Amino acid sequence: MLPFEGKLKADNRWVQMAKIIPWERIENDYAKLFPNNIGQVAKPARMALGALIIKEKLKLSDEETVQQITENPYLQYFIGFKEYEQEQPFDPSLMVHFRKRFGLESISAINELIMNIEKEDNGDDDEPKNKGTLLIDATCAPADIRYPTDLSLLNEAREKAEKIIDTLYSPLKGKIKKPRTYRQKARQRYLAVSKQRKVKKTAMRKAIGQQLRYLTRNLKHIEKLKKISSTENLSNRQRRELKVIKTLYEQQSKMHKEKSHRVEERIVSISQPHVRPIVRGKVKTPTEFGAKVSISLVDGYAAIEKLGWNNYHEGDTLIPAIERYYDQRGYYPLVVGADAIYRNRENLQYCKAKGIRLSGPRLGRPPKIVTAEDKKQARLDSRKRNEVEGAFGVTKRRYGLSLIMAKLQETSETVIALQFLVMNLERRLRLLFVLFSKSALSRFRTLLSRVCGGLLPAAA
Numbered sequence: 001m002l003p004f005e006g007k008l009k010a011d012n013r014w015v016q017m018a019k020i021i022p023w024e025r026i027e028n029d030y031a032k033l034f035p036n037n038i039g040q041v042a043k044p045a046r047m048a049l050g051a052l053i054i055k056e057k058l059k060l061s062d063e064e065t066v067q068q069i070t071e072n073p074y075l076q077y078f079i080g081f082k083e084y085e086q087e088q089p090f091d092p093s094l095m096v097h098f099r100k101r102f103g104l105e106s107i108s109a110i111n112e113l114i115m116n117i118e119k120e121d122n123g124d125d126d127e128p129k130n131k132g133t134l135l136i137d138a139t140c141a142p143a144d145i146r147y148p149t150d151l152s153l154l155n156e157a158r159e160k161a162e163k164i165i166d167t168l169y170s171p172l173k174g175k176i177k178k179p180r181t182y183r184q185k186a187r188q189r190y191l192a193v194s195k196q197r198k199v200k201k202t203a204m205r206k207a208i209g210q211q212l213r214y215l216t217r218n219l220k221h222i223e224k225l226k227k228i229s230s231t232e233n234l235s236n237r238q239r240r241e242l243k244v245i246k247t248l249y250e251q252q253s254k255m256h257k258e259k260s261h262r263v264e265e266r267i268v269s270i271s272q273p274h275v276r277p278i279v280r281g282k283v284k285t286p287t288e289f290g291a292k293v294s295i296s297l298v299d300g301y302a303a304i305e306k307l308g309w310n311n312y313h314e315g316d317t318l319i320p321a322i323e324r325y326y327d328q329r330g331y332y333p334l335v336v337g338a339d340a341i342y343r344n345r346e347n348l349q350y351c352k353a354k355g356i357r358l359s360g361p362r363l364g365r366p367p368k369i370v371t372a373e374d375k376k377q378a379r380l381d382s383r384k385r386n387e388v389e390g391a392f393g394v395t396k397r398r399y400g401l402s403l404i405m406a407k408l409q410e411t412s413e414t415v416i417a418l419q420f421l422v423m424n425l426e427r428r429l430r431l432l433f434v435l436f437s438k439s440a441l442s443r444f445r446t447l448l449s450r451v452c453g454g455l456l457p458a459a460a
Contacts, residue, residue: 008073008074008077012074013429014075014077014078015074015077015078016429016432016433017053017078017425017429018050018078020114020425020428020429020432021049021110021114021425022113023045023080025113026045026049026110026113027044027045027046029106029109030044030045030048030049030101031045033101043090043098044080046079047079047080047089047090048098048101048102049098049102050078050079050080051065051066051069051079051089051090051095052095052098052099052102052414052418053078053421053422053425054068054069054075054078054079055095056400056418056419056422057399057422057426059399059400062092062093062095062096063092065092065095066088066089066090066091066092069088069089070085070086070087070088070089076089096408096411099410099411099414099415100408100411100414102414102418103410103413103414104304104307104410104413104416104417107414107417107418107421108303108304108417110421111303111304111417111420111421111424112328114301114421114424114425115298115301115303115328115424116328129331129355130331130332130333130334130354130355130356131331131334132298132299132329132331132333132334132335133298133333133334133335133336133337134296134297134321134322134325134335134336134337135296135297135298135336135337135338135384135385135388136295136296136297136305136317136318136336136337136338136342137294137295137297137338137385137388137389138293138294138295138314138317139280139292139293139295139392139396139401140280140288140290140291140292140293141290141292141293141401141402141404141412142288142290142403142404143269143272143289143290143291143403143412144403144404144405145268145269145271145272145275145289146269148268148269148289150208150252150255150261151190151193151194151204151207151208151211152194153248153252153267153268153270154208154211154212154215154248154252155186155187155194155211156270157215157245157249157270158183158186158214158215158218159183160238160245160270161215161218161219161222161242161245162181162183162218163238164222164234164238164241164242165179165181165218165222167233167234167235167238168222168225168226168229168231168234169225169229170233171229171233172225172228172229176228179221179224179225181214181217181218181221182214186210186211186214189207189210189211190207190211192207193207205256205259208252208256212249212252212253212256215249216249219245219246219249241271244270244273245270247267247273248267248270251263251265251266251267265310268289269289271407272407272409274309274409275289275290275291275309276289276309276310276311277289277311278290278291278292279311290309290404291307291309291404291413291416292306292307292308292309292310292311292312293306293307294307294314294317294321295388295391295392295420296321296324296325297387297391298325298333300387300391300427301424301427302391302420302424303324304416304417304420305317305320305321305324306320307413307417309409313341314341314342315342315343315344315347318338318342318347318350319346319347319350322336322350322351322354322356332354332355332356333356334356334357335356335357335359335384336351336356336359337359337381337384337385337388338358338359338360338385339360339385342358343358343360343361343363345363348362348363359381359384359385360378360381361378391423394423395419395420395423398423399419399423400415400419401416401419
Protein backbone atom coordinates (compact mmCIF):
# COMPACT_ATOMS: atom_id res chain seq x y z
CA MET A 1 0.00 0.00 0.00
CA LEU A 2 1.33 3.41 -0.96
CA PRO A 3 1.36 6.45 1.34
CA PHE A 4 -0.19 9.74 0.18
CA GLU A 5 -3.57 7.99 0.72
CA GLY A 6 -2.79 5.67 -2.19
CA LYS A 7 -3.03 8.47 -4.76
CA LEU A 8 0.40 7.90 -6.33
CA LYS A 9 0.78 5.68 -9.39
CA ALA A 10 2.49 2.44 -8.41
CA ASP A 11 4.26 2.19 -11.79
CA ASN A 12 5.86 5.65 -11.54
CA ARG A 13 9.64 5.56 -12.04
CA TRP A 14 10.38 7.16 -8.65
CA VAL A 15 8.07 4.75 -6.85
CA GLN A 16 9.69 1.79 -8.61
CA MET A 17 13.22 3.05 -7.98
CA ALA A 18 12.44 3.53 -4.28
CA LYS A 19 11.65 -0.20 -4.07
CA ILE A 20 15.05 -1.13 -5.50
CA ILE A 21 17.14 0.68 -2.89
CA PRO A 22 17.66 -1.08 0.49
CA TRP A 23 16.81 1.94 2.62
CA GLU A 24 16.81 0.14 5.99
CA ARG A 25 20.34 -1.19 5.49
CA ILE A 26 21.54 2.24 4.42
CA GLU A 27 19.80 3.90 7.38
CA ASN A 28 21.58 1.58 9.83
CA ASP A 29 24.99 2.34 8.34
CA TYR A 30 24.17 6.06 8.19
CA ALA A 31 23.22 6.13 11.89
CA LYS A 32 26.76 5.02 12.81
CA LEU A 33 28.00 8.48 11.78
CA PHE A 34 26.13 9.98 14.75
CA PRO A 35 26.87 7.63 17.69
CA ASN A 36 26.46 10.12 20.55
CA ASN A 37 23.15 11.72 19.52
CA ILE A 38 24.66 15.13 20.32
CA GLY A 39 23.65 18.31 18.54
CA GLN A 40 20.91 18.95 16.02
CA VAL A 41 19.00 15.92 14.78
CA ALA A 42 20.38 14.79 11.41
CA LYS A 43 18.19 14.34 8.37
CA PRO A 44 17.26 10.71 7.61
CA ALA A 45 19.53 8.75 5.29
CA ARG A 46 16.70 8.27 2.79
CA MET A 47 16.19 12.02 2.56
CA ALA A 48 19.92 12.74 2.20
CA LEU A 49 20.75 9.99 -0.30
CA GLY A 50 17.45 10.40 -2.16
CA ALA A 51 18.11 14.10 -2.70
CA LEU A 52 21.61 13.36 -4.04
CA ILE A 53 20.22 10.73 -6.44
CA ILE A 54 17.54 13.15 -7.67
CA LYS A 55 20.16 15.83 -8.27
CA GLU A 56 22.44 13.59 -10.32
CA LYS A 57 19.65 11.87 -12.24
CA LEU A 58 17.98 15.13 -13.28
CA LYS A 59 21.26 17.11 -13.54
CA LEU A 60 20.05 19.94 -11.30
CA SER A 61 21.71 22.49 -9.06
CA ASP A 62 21.35 22.19 -5.29
CA GLU A 63 18.75 24.97 -5.18
CA GLU A 64 16.74 23.55 -8.08
CA THR A 65 16.84 20.07 -6.52
CA VAL A 66 15.17 21.33 -3.34
CA GLN A 67 12.66 23.29 -5.41
CA GLN A 68 11.73 20.25 -7.48
CA ILE A 69 11.30 18.12 -4.34
CA THR A 70 9.03 20.81 -2.85
CA GLU A 71 6.80 20.83 -5.95
CA ASN A 72 6.73 17.12 -6.83
CA PRO A 73 4.90 14.55 -4.62
CA TYR A 74 6.68 11.64 -6.31
CA LEU A 75 10.06 13.08 -5.36
CA GLN A 76 8.83 13.60 -1.81
CA TYR A 77 7.77 9.95 -1.67
CA PHE A 78 11.19 8.94 -3.01
CA ILE A 79 12.99 10.70 -0.13
CA GLY A 80 10.68 9.08 2.44
CA PHE A 81 7.77 11.46 3.04
CA LYS A 82 4.46 9.89 4.13
CA GLU A 83 2.34 12.77 2.87
CA TYR A 84 2.75 15.84 0.71
CA GLU A 85 4.49 18.81 2.34
CA GLN A 86 4.29 22.33 0.89
CA GLU A 87 7.35 23.61 2.76
CA GLN A 88 10.96 23.00 1.72
CA PRO A 89 12.22 19.73 3.24
CA PHE A 90 15.62 21.28 4.00
CA ASP A 91 17.85 24.20 3.08
CA PRO A 92 19.83 23.79 -0.20
CA SER A 93 23.09 24.38 1.67
CA LEU A 94 22.63 20.98 3.36
CA MET A 95 23.31 19.27 0.03
CA VAL A 96 27.03 19.94 0.57
CA HIS A 97 26.88 18.19 3.95
CA PHE A 98 25.00 15.25 2.38
CA ARG A 99 27.82 14.83 -0.15
CA LYS A 100 30.40 14.92 2.62
CA ARG A 101 28.59 12.32 4.72
CA PHE A 102 28.02 9.95 1.83
CA GLY A 103 31.61 9.68 0.68
CA LEU A 104 33.15 7.54 -2.03
CA GLU A 105 33.32 4.43 0.15
CA SER A 106 29.71 4.74 1.33
CA ILE A 107 28.32 5.18 -2.19
CA SER A 108 30.46 2.29 -3.46
CA ALA A 109 29.08 0.08 -0.67
CA ILE A 110 25.50 1.03 -1.62
CA ASN A 111 26.31 0.34 -5.26
CA GLU A 112 27.56 -3.09 -4.24
CA LEU A 113 24.27 -3.77 -2.44
CA ILE A 114 22.36 -2.96 -5.63
CA MET A 115 24.61 -5.28 -7.66
CA ASN A 116 24.38 -8.09 -5.07
CA ILE A 117 20.60 -8.12 -5.40
CA GLU A 118 21.03 -9.05 -9.05
CA LYS A 119 23.55 -11.72 -8.05
CA GLU A 120 21.11 -13.31 -5.60
CA ASP A 121 18.41 -13.44 -8.24
CA ASN A 122 20.63 -15.28 -10.72
CA GLY A 123 22.75 -17.46 -8.40
CA ASP A 124 23.56 -20.97 -9.62
CA ASP A 125 26.10 -23.20 -7.90
CA ASP A 126 26.11 -25.84 -10.65
CA GLU A 127 27.95 -23.70 -13.20
CA PRO A 128 31.70 -24.10 -13.87
CA LYS A 129 34.38 -22.69 -11.57
CA ASN A 130 35.19 -19.76 -13.82
CA LYS A 131 32.20 -17.95 -15.31
CA GLY A 132 31.20 -14.54 -16.47
CA THR A 133 32.99 -11.67 -18.19
CA LEU A 134 34.72 -8.81 -16.42
CA LEU A 135 35.35 -5.62 -18.40
CA ILE A 136 37.74 -2.99 -17.07
CA ASP A 137 38.87 0.41 -18.31
CA ALA A 138 39.68 3.94 -17.12
CA THR A 139 38.68 7.46 -18.03
CA CYS A 140 39.04 11.02 -16.74
CA ALA A 141 36.27 12.98 -15.02
CA PRO A 142 37.19 16.60 -15.83
CA ALA A 143 36.75 19.21 -13.10
CA ASP A 144 35.06 22.55 -13.65
CA ILE A 145 38.16 24.74 -13.86
CA ARG A 146 39.51 27.26 -16.33
CA TYR A 147 42.10 25.86 -18.72
CA PRO A 148 45.32 26.45 -16.78
CA THR A 149 48.40 28.18 -18.11
CA ASP A 150 51.46 29.17 -16.09
CA LEU A 151 50.90 32.85 -16.83
CA SER A 152 47.20 32.89 -15.89
CA LEU A 153 47.85 30.93 -12.68
CA LEU A 154 50.56 33.35 -11.58
CA ASN A 155 48.35 36.32 -12.39
CA GLU A 156 45.51 34.85 -10.33
CA ALA A 157 47.90 34.11 -7.46
CA ARG A 158 49.22 37.66 -7.58
CA GLU A 159 45.70 39.15 -7.46
CA LYS A 160 44.69 36.96 -4.52
CA ALA A 161 47.92 37.86 -2.70
CA GLU A 162 47.08 41.54 -3.19
CA LYS A 163 43.67 41.04 -1.57
CA ILE A 164 45.33 39.28 1.36
CA ILE A 165 47.67 42.27 1.76
CA ASP A 166 44.66 44.62 1.75
CA THR A 167 42.97 42.54 4.48
CA LEU A 168 46.07 42.43 6.69
CA TYR A 169 46.76 46.14 6.23
CA SER A 170 43.18 47.22 7.02
CA PRO A 171 43.58 47.43 10.85
CA LEU A 172 46.97 49.18 10.41
CA LYS A 173 45.64 51.92 8.14
CA GLY A 174 47.05 55.31 9.19
CA LYS A 175 49.66 53.70 11.44
CA ILE A 176 52.14 52.48 8.83
CA LYS A 177 52.64 53.06 5.14
CA LYS A 178 50.86 50.57 2.92
CA PRO A 179 53.22 48.19 1.06
CA ARG A 180 53.54 48.87 -2.65
CA THR A 181 52.29 46.06 -4.88
CA TYR A 182 52.48 47.68 -8.36
CA ARG A 183 49.19 45.94 -9.15
CA GLN A 184 48.21 48.20 -12.04
CA LYS A 185 51.56 47.80 -13.79
CA ALA A 186 51.50 44.03 -13.17
CA ARG A 187 47.98 43.79 -14.61
CA GLN A 188 48.96 45.74 -17.73
CA ARG A 189 51.99 43.55 -18.36
CA TYR A 190 49.87 40.43 -17.97
CA LEU A 191 47.19 41.65 -20.40
CA ALA A 192 49.81 42.75 -22.93
CA VAL A 193 50.83 39.11 -23.36
CA SER A 194 47.60 37.25 -22.64
CA LYS A 195 45.65 39.13 -25.31
CA GLN A 196 48.02 38.08 -28.08
CA ARG A 197 46.91 35.20 -30.28
CA LYS A 198 50.37 33.77 -30.71
CA VAL A 199 53.05 34.43 -28.14
CA LYS A 200 56.71 33.66 -28.71
CA LYS A 201 58.46 31.48 -26.16
CA THR A 202 60.85 34.25 -25.19
CA ALA A 203 57.98 36.72 -24.62
CA MET A 204 56.04 34.16 -22.55
CA ARG A 205 59.08 33.32 -20.45
CA LYS A 206 59.70 37.02 -19.83
CA ALA A 207 56.05 37.56 -18.79
CA ILE A 208 56.14 34.59 -16.41
CA GLY A 209 59.33 35.93 -14.86
CA GLN A 210 57.68 39.32 -14.33
CA GLN A 211 54.67 37.82 -12.59
CA LEU A 212 56.95 35.68 -10.43
CA ARG A 213 58.82 38.77 -9.25
CA TYR A 214 55.58 40.61 -8.46
CA LEU A 215 54.38 37.59 -6.51
CA THR A 216 57.70 37.32 -4.68
CA ARG A 217 57.33 40.93 -3.50
CA ASN A 218 53.73 40.34 -2.38
CA LEU A 219 54.59 37.20 -0.39
CA LYS A 220 57.37 39.09 1.43
CA HIS A 221 54.91 41.87 2.31
CA ILE A 222 52.44 39.27 3.63
CA GLU A 223 55.06 37.73 5.91
CA LYS A 224 55.98 41.16 7.32
CA LEU A 225 52.32 42.13 7.86
CA LYS A 226 51.58 38.84 9.62
CA LYS A 227 54.12 39.75 12.32
CA ILE A 228 52.50 43.10 13.15
CA SER A 229 48.88 42.52 12.14
CA SER A 230 46.28 40.03 13.32
CA THR A 231 45.79 37.07 10.99
CA GLU A 232 42.29 36.64 12.42
CA ASN A 233 41.13 39.18 9.84
CA LEU A 234 41.83 36.63 7.12
CA SER A 235 38.93 34.39 6.20
CA ASN A 236 39.31 30.63 6.17
CA ARG A 237 39.25 30.74 2.41
CA GLN A 238 42.09 33.27 2.27
CA ARG A 239 44.17 31.14 4.61
CA ARG A 240 43.69 28.09 2.42
CA GLU A 241 44.48 30.11 -0.68
CA LEU A 242 47.66 31.50 0.87
CA LYS A 243 48.99 27.97 1.45
CA VAL A 244 48.17 27.04 -2.14
CA ILE A 245 49.76 30.24 -3.48
CA LYS A 246 53.02 29.50 -1.66
CA THR A 247 53.14 25.99 -3.09
CA LEU A 248 52.27 27.27 -6.56
CA TYR A 249 55.02 29.90 -6.30
CA GLU A 250 57.61 27.24 -5.39
CA GLN A 251 56.55 25.02 -8.30
CA GLN A 252 56.52 27.84 -10.86
CA SER A 253 59.86 29.18 -9.66
CA LYS A 254 61.42 25.74 -9.98
CA MET A 255 60.04 25.20 -13.49
CA HIS A 256 61.08 28.69 -14.59
CA LYS A 257 64.58 28.19 -13.26
CA GLU A 258 64.98 24.73 -14.81
CA LYS A 259 63.18 25.76 -18.06
CA SER A 260 60.78 22.82 -17.78
CA HIS A 261 57.02 22.31 -17.66
CA ARG A 262 56.88 19.35 -15.31
CA VAL A 263 56.82 19.13 -11.54
CA GLU A 264 55.39 16.65 -9.05
CA GLU A 265 51.95 17.35 -7.56
CA ARG A 266 51.53 20.21 -10.01
CA ILE A 267 48.80 22.70 -9.06
CA VAL A 268 46.55 23.73 -11.93
CA SER A 269 43.80 25.49 -9.94
CA ILE A 270 44.08 27.65 -6.83
CA SER A 271 40.44 27.10 -5.88
CA GLN A 272 40.72 23.33 -6.44
CA PRO A 273 44.33 22.44 -5.58
CA HIS A 274 43.57 18.70 -5.58
CA VAL A 275 43.00 18.69 -9.36
CA ARG A 276 45.89 17.32 -11.41
CA PRO A 277 46.64 17.10 -15.15
CA ILE A 278 45.79 13.64 -16.53
CA VAL A 279 47.53 12.83 -19.83
CA ARG A 280 45.23 10.52 -21.80
CA GLY A 281 46.69 10.84 -25.30
CA LYS A 282 43.33 11.55 -26.95
CA VAL A 283 43.36 13.39 -30.25
CA LYS A 284 40.87 16.07 -29.19
CA THR A 285 41.99 16.51 -25.58
CA PRO A 286 45.43 14.95 -24.96
CA THR A 287 45.47 16.34 -21.40
CA GLU A 288 42.47 16.59 -19.10
CA PHE A 289 42.23 18.09 -15.63
CA GLY A 290 40.31 16.10 -13.06
CA ALA A 291 40.06 12.69 -11.43
CA LYS A 292 41.13 9.46 -13.08
CA VAL A 293 38.52 6.72 -12.64
CA SER A 294 38.93 2.99 -13.26
CA ILE A 295 35.73 0.96 -13.38
CA SER A 296 34.78 -2.67 -13.86
CA LEU A 297 31.65 -3.70 -15.74
CA VAL A 298 29.82 -6.97 -15.07
CA ASP A 299 26.45 -7.72 -16.71
CA GLY A 300 26.07 -4.03 -17.48
CA TYR A 301 26.63 -2.88 -13.87
CA ALA A 302 29.56 -0.54 -13.22
CA ALA A 303 31.69 -0.39 -10.09
CA ILE A 304 34.54 2.00 -9.30
CA GLU A 305 37.79 0.09 -8.81
CA LYS A 306 40.04 3.09 -8.25
CA LEU A 307 39.62 6.85 -8.17
CA GLY A 308 42.68 9.07 -7.94
CA TRP A 309 43.61 12.67 -8.66
CA ASN A 310 47.18 11.80 -9.64
CA ASN A 311 47.86 9.87 -12.80
CA TYR A 312 48.40 6.17 -12.09
CA HIS A 313 49.08 3.09 -14.18
CA GLU A 314 45.80 1.45 -15.12
CA GLY A 315 47.32 -2.02 -15.26
CA ASP A 316 47.74 -2.04 -11.47
CA THR A 317 43.95 -2.18 -11.01
CA LEU A 318 43.39 -5.46 -12.89
CA ILE A 319 44.33 -7.97 -10.17
CA PRO A 320 42.43 -6.15 -7.36
CA ALA A 321 39.36 -5.98 -9.64
CA ILE A 322 39.49 -9.73 -10.32
CA GLU A 323 39.94 -10.51 -6.61
CA ARG A 324 36.96 -8.32 -5.76
CA TYR A 325 34.95 -10.16 -8.40
CA TYR A 326 35.87 -13.43 -6.66
CA ASP A 327 35.02 -12.10 -3.18
CA GLN A 328 31.56 -11.03 -4.33
CA ARG A 329 30.64 -14.13 -6.34
CA GLY A 330 32.80 -16.98 -5.07
CA TYR A 331 34.37 -17.71 -8.47
CA TYR A 332 36.74 -16.05 -10.94
CA PRO A 333 35.65 -14.64 -14.30
CA LEU A 334 36.11 -16.76 -17.39
CA VAL A 335 37.12 -13.78 -19.55
CA VAL A 336 38.56 -10.37 -18.72
CA GLY A 337 38.15 -7.72 -21.42
CA ALA A 338 40.81 -5.01 -21.26
CA ASP A 339 42.96 -2.98 -23.62
CA ALA A 340 46.69 -3.37 -24.22
CA ILE A 341 47.85 -1.34 -21.21
CA TYR A 342 46.58 -4.09 -18.87
CA ARG A 343 48.51 -6.84 -20.65
CA ASN A 344 51.76 -6.79 -18.74
CA ARG A 345 53.66 -9.90 -17.64
CA GLU A 346 52.39 -9.83 -14.08
CA ASN A 347 48.74 -9.63 -15.13
CA LEU A 348 49.15 -12.29 -17.82
CA GLN A 349 50.79 -14.72 -15.42
CA TYR A 350 48.12 -14.08 -12.80
CA CYS A 351 45.27 -14.67 -15.27
CA LYS A 352 46.91 -17.83 -16.57
CA ALA A 353 47.25 -19.20 -13.03
CA LYS A 354 43.57 -18.49 -12.31
CA GLY A 355 42.32 -19.97 -15.59
CA ILE A 356 41.21 -16.59 -16.94
CA ARG A 357 41.49 -15.58 -20.58
CA LEU A 358 42.73 -11.98 -20.87
CA SER A 359 41.63 -10.49 -24.17
CA GLY A 360 44.15 -9.19 -26.68
CA PRO A 361 47.29 -10.42 -28.44
CA ARG A 362 50.16 -12.06 -26.60
CA LEU A 363 53.29 -10.14 -25.62
CA GLY A 364 56.34 -9.96 -27.85
CA ARG A 365 56.67 -10.26 -31.60
CA PRO A 366 53.34 -10.86 -33.39
CA PRO A 367 52.93 -14.35 -34.91
CA LYS A 368 53.65 -14.77 -38.61
CA ILE A 369 50.43 -16.69 -39.17
CA VAL A 370 47.15 -15.51 -37.67
CA THR A 371 44.34 -18.03 -37.96
CA ALA A 372 40.79 -17.11 -38.88
CA GLU A 373 39.66 -18.23 -35.43
CA ASP A 374 42.08 -15.80 -33.77
CA LYS A 375 40.81 -12.96 -35.95
CA LYS A 376 37.22 -13.82 -35.10
CA GLN A 377 38.00 -13.92 -31.39
CA ALA A 378 39.78 -10.56 -31.59
CA ARG A 379 36.71 -9.01 -33.24
CA LEU A 380 34.40 -10.48 -30.60
CA ASP A 381 36.63 -9.16 -27.79
CA SER A 382 36.70 -5.72 -29.37
CA ARG A 383 32.92 -5.65 -29.66
CA LYS A 384 32.51 -6.77 -26.08
CA ARG A 385 34.90 -4.09 -24.84
CA ASN A 386 32.73 -1.47 -26.53
CA GLU A 387 30.28 -2.04 -23.68
CA VAL A 388 32.54 -0.40 -21.12
CA GLU A 389 33.28 2.47 -23.51
CA GLY A 390 29.54 2.89 -23.92
CA ALA A 391 29.13 3.01 -20.13
CA PHE A 392 31.60 5.90 -19.99
CA GLY A 393 29.75 7.66 -22.80
CA VAL A 394 26.36 7.28 -21.11
CA THR A 395 27.70 8.46 -17.76
CA LYS A 396 29.32 11.51 -19.36
CA ARG A 397 26.40 12.50 -21.59
CA ARG A 398 23.45 11.72 -19.33
CA TYR A 399 24.76 11.98 -15.78
CA GLY A 400 27.43 14.69 -15.90
CA LEU A 401 30.72 12.78 -15.70
CA SER A 402 32.02 14.99 -18.52
CA LEU A 403 32.21 17.97 -16.13
CA ILE A 404 32.25 17.62 -12.34
CA MET A 405 30.76 20.79 -10.84
CA ALA A 406 31.56 20.01 -7.18
CA LYS A 407 34.48 22.03 -5.82
CA LEU A 408 35.87 20.04 -2.89
CA GLN A 409 37.87 16.85 -3.31
CA GLU A 410 35.60 14.72 -1.12
CA THR A 411 32.36 16.05 -2.62
CA SER A 412 33.71 15.59 -6.15
CA GLU A 413 34.47 11.93 -5.38
CA THR A 414 30.94 11.50 -4.01
CA VAL A 415 29.42 13.02 -7.15
CA ILE A 416 31.42 10.69 -9.40
CA ALA A 417 30.36 7.64 -7.38
CA LEU A 418 26.72 8.81 -7.40
CA GLN A 419 26.68 9.07 -11.18
CA PHE A 420 27.64 5.42 -11.58
CA LEU A 421 25.12 4.46 -8.87
CA VAL A 422 22.32 6.27 -10.71
CA MET A 423 23.31 4.56 -13.96
CA ASN A 424 23.11 1.15 -12.25
CA LEU A 425 19.72 1.99 -10.74
CA GLU A 426 18.43 2.99 -14.18
CA ARG A 427 19.63 -0.32 -15.62
CA ARG A 428 17.98 -2.33 -12.88
CA LEU A 429 14.77 -0.38 -13.37
CA ARG A 430 14.80 -1.18 -17.10
CA LEU A 431 15.38 -4.88 -16.42
CA LEU A 432 12.47 -4.97 -13.98
CA PHE A 433 10.26 -3.32 -16.60
CA VAL A 434 11.30 -5.89 -19.22
CA LEU A 435 10.60 -8.77 -16.82
CA PHE A 436 7.22 -7.29 -15.91
CA SER A 437 6.34 -6.78 -19.59
CA LYS A 438 7.27 -10.37 -20.47
CA SER A 439 5.27 -11.73 -17.54
CA ALA A 440 2.23 -9.62 -18.41
CA LEU A 441 2.47 -10.64 -22.09
CA SER A 442 2.72 -14.31 -21.14
CA ARG A 443 -0.35 -14.08 -18.90
CA PHE A 444 -2.27 -12.26 -21.63
CA ARG A 445 -1.41 -14.87 -24.26
CA THR A 446 -2.39 -17.67 -21.88
CA LEU A 447 -5.74 -16.06 -21.17
CA LEU A 448 -6.36 -15.31 -24.85
CA SER A 449 -5.43 -18.88 -25.78
CA ARG A 450 -8.03 -20.21 -23.35
CA VAL A 451 -10.67 -17.86 -24.72
CA CYS A 452 -9.89 -18.83 -28.31
CA GLY A 453 -9.92 -22.55 -27.54
CA GLY A 454 -6.19 -23.12 -27.92
CA LEU A 455 -6.03 -21.73 -31.47
CA LEU A 456 -3.06 -19.45 -30.66
CA PRO A 457 0.51 -20.79 -30.48
CA ALA A 458 2.17 -20.87 -27.08
CA ALA A 459 4.42 -17.97 -26.07
CA ALA A 460 8.07 -18.40 -27.04
